Amino acid sequence: MNTEVPPTLNMIGCGKAGRTLGQLWHRAGVFNIGGVLTRSIESASAAVGQLGAGTPLRSLSELKSAELTLIATPDQEIKDIATSLASSGVLDRDSIVFHLSGALDSSLLRQAGLEQVKVASVHPLRSFADPNLSAAEFAGTWCGFEGDSEAEHSLYSAFEKIGAHMFRIEPDRKLVYHAASVMVSNYLNALIESGINAFQLAGIDRQSASAMIVPIVRNTCENIINSDPGSALTGPIMRGDWQIVKRELENLRELDPNLGDVYKILGKATLSLAESNSLLNAEQVSKLGKVLS
Ligand SMILES: NC(=O)c1ccc[n+]([C@@H]2O[C@H](COP(=O)([O-])OP(=O)(O)OC[C@H]3O[C@@H](n4cnc5c(N)ncnc54)[C@H](OP(=O)(O)O)[C@@H]3O)[C@@H](O)[C@H]2O)c1
Incomplete structure (x- = not known):
């Protein structure tokens, strides 16, 4: 019997991509889903309902410490959220913060003030329209990683356990990589x-x-x-x-x-x-x- 306690994942933003990954990780026992923060308590509660796990939050100040934090908001929100996270006091040197953008790299998180934690981005090369359907079809999805090598092992393992094929992208090639995804x-x-x-x-x-x-x-x-x-x-x-x-x-x-x-x-x-x-x-x-x- 596996008695290992899974690490906790906080989720900021939990829409199409977040709800897909969150429910897969929860079901597979990869993460214990911690706080779920969106733009309203209603949507956070709905997200928690769909994940079958987590605690809906009203604001960032309610966040408790967790080993990992996923920022799964639209790309244009990521930097401001990272700035707020940097001053939240819930992160420590071992914390991993990552986002899912295909166009932006993880240096954005550092620039926003997350200098003392491990940062990364993992882009699932898939179009998430309906989270339940996307969760059912996720296995076999290619996911592009870039970021701190200390975050690599944890994130490769978390994504591989739900069926992803992981690969590395060069951070300075992310825009052209994403343009390719847009084309196909x-x-x-x-x-x-x-x-x-x-x-x-x-x-x-x-x-x-x-x-x-x-x-x-x-x-x-x-x-x-x-x-x-x-x-x-x-x-x-x-x-x-x-x-x-x-x-x-x-x-x-x-x-x-x-x-x-x-x-x-x-x-x-x-x-x-x-x-x-x-x-x-x-x-x-x-x-x-x-x-x-
Ligand atoms: N969808 C895809 O096909 C796909 C594929 C690969 C990668 N991605 C990446 O995944 C990330 C999320 O995309 P998505 O399609 O899942 O977006 P989405 O469906 O629009 O969901 C965005 C989530 O972020 C929340 N949010 C927005 N602004 C926020 C803020 N300031 N503070 C807290 N929460 C906020 C929204 O709250 P509400 O629920 O209250 O609206 C919603 O839960 C993006 O980086 C995107 O590039 C998406």
């Missing part, structure tokens, strides 16, 4: 919405367009996952059919200039992909390059 996740939403809008311009109602795209999106993603974006490429650019690309771009621009821009910009990226995979001859590259310039 959020921009995919925007791209698919653009496609649905273009289907509507073709006279297909939104509901039908939304249903029609399901097999093609799934199939394209599976092909990419099973090989790589270049090998899985199909369509007029990959075939070097610059006449069709030209006419499609003109047509789209006429009906909706913004959709024309999306088609053109991603057409250029698609051309680079086809070119780097040696799928086109020099003439096709040159003709397509002119059409998409």
Whole structure:
């Protein structure tokens, strides 16, 4: 029987990401959830209800000492909260304070005055929409760590116990790392919405367009996952059919200039992909390059 007492985790901010991780850690016995502070006692109580653990707090002054503190607020709040934490008197030299931002690194916490404690950031490369669903699907999520080496062991262990694959990110590369995450996740939403809008311009109602795209999106993603974006490429650019690309771009621009821009910009990226995979001859590259310039 494991009689080890789990370390206590205080949570400041407990929305989509916090509620997902908090309930997983609680269920797995990784952490004893301590104080939970949000913007109101009502939302803190709701968060505690969803986690099944913790004590809702009204203010930072009610926080009791804990081995770890997670700041799971929106990114723009992290620095001010870290400043308040630094003067709260609840932290000691062994305390670990970490946040979940993909764009910001942990030096932000030091700059805010957390100089005597261990600081880190761990970014789960996942979109958390519904905490219960995200908790059920969390295993296998890649999580990028950067921060103090003294915090590394505890945080790797805490995330690995709930199924994460941990990796290290260089702090000065976090912005470009996060831009990459935005492209493969959020921009995919925007791209698919653009496609649905273009289907509507073709006279297909939104509901039908939304249903029609399901097999093609799934199939394209599976092909990419099973090989790589270049090998899985199909369509007029990959075939070097610059006449069709030209006419499609003109047509789209006429009906909706913004959709024309999306088609053109991603057409250029698609051309680079086809070119780097040696799928086109020099003439096709040159003709397509002119059409998409
Ligand atoms: N959502 C994702 O897909 C995702 C993925 C990876 C990383 N992250 C990172 O996770 C962090 C949290 O994002 P999220 O999506 O979970 O945000 P969220 O759902 O908006 O939740 C934010 C939480 O912070 C609380 N909060 C806001 N301002 C506060 C303040 N001044 N003091 C105390 N609590 C405050 C909110 O309180 P109320 O409950 O009262 O509103 C809420 O509980 C961010 O750093 C984000 O970059 C998010």
